[in-house]
Amino acid sequence: MTYQDRLLEVLIPADALQQRIAELGAEISRDYAGEELLLVCILKGGVMFLSDLIRHITVPVAMDFMAVSSYGVGARQSSGQVRIEMDLNLSLADRHVILVEDIVDTGHTIAAVLELLQTRSPRSLKVCSLLDKAERREVVVPIHYRGFEIPNKFVFGYGLDLDEHWRNLPFIGVARG
Numbered sequence: 001m002t003y004q005d006r007l008l009e010v011l012i013p014a015d016a017l018q019q020r021i022a023e024l025g026a027e028i029s030r031d032y033a034g035e036e037l038l039l040v041c042i043l044k045g046g047v048m049f050l051s052d053l054i055r056h057i058t059v060p061v062a063m064d065f066m067a068v069s070s071y072g073v074g075a076r077q078s079s080g081q082v083r084i085e086m087d088l089n090l091s092l093a094d095r096h097v098i099l100v101e102d103i104v105d106t107g108h109t110i111a112a113v114l115e116l117l118q119t120r121s122p123r124s125l126k127v128c129s130l131l132d133k134a135e136r137r138e139v140v141v142p143i144h145y146r147g148f149e150i151p152n153k154f155v156f157g158y159g160l161d162l163d164e165h166w167r168n169l170p171f172i173g174v175a176r177g
């Protein structure tokens with residue numbers, strides 16, 4: 001099996017991703033000048049984005065990871081309920097936190113995670129999402145830093161999977177079928 005079998009078209013080429021991520025890193029660095037920051041990455045989809053983004057951040061920055069899953073593994077539709085599969089190690093108390101996500105689709109995942117993290121008394125809590133499938137939104141969620149708004153198509157690559165494959169591709173592609 002090759003990714004080309006599943007690829008309809010490249011939506012965001014690697015160089016465009018990298019350029020936008022550098023811009024986001026610069027914007028975050030400006031906004032948090034003089035502060036310390038904690039980036040919270042939602043696994044697994046956000047990991048490529050986090051690792052590139054953090055290299056463009058110039059303020060003191062820590063990172064931590066959590067894993068959540070929608071009920072109904074393998075489903076392409078988010079059910080509106082999430083389960084914490086792996087929790088954070090670090091305390092959020094009194095810290096400036098940015099939640100780093102690969103994609104906000106219906107918004108249910110980020111809404112549930114934000115609600116949970118807010119109970120841990122961060123000094124501030126913002127959202128940075130590489131992709132925003134705004135057309136599919138079912139709950140209103142804040143996206144303070146957004147890479148790209150994309151159409152209502154199933155995408156993969158650069159952290160996003162097709163049945164656990166092709167997260168390693170350096171671009172975002174639209175899946176066939």
Ligand code: IMP
Pocket residue numbers: 045077078101102103104105106107108109110153154155156160161
């Ligand atoms: P939401 O709860 O509907 O916003 O879904 C968010 C999660 O669904 C993301 O973190 C992804 O794991 C997954 N997801 C949504 N759309 C896509 C897509 O087009 N490709 C791959 N994963 C997606």
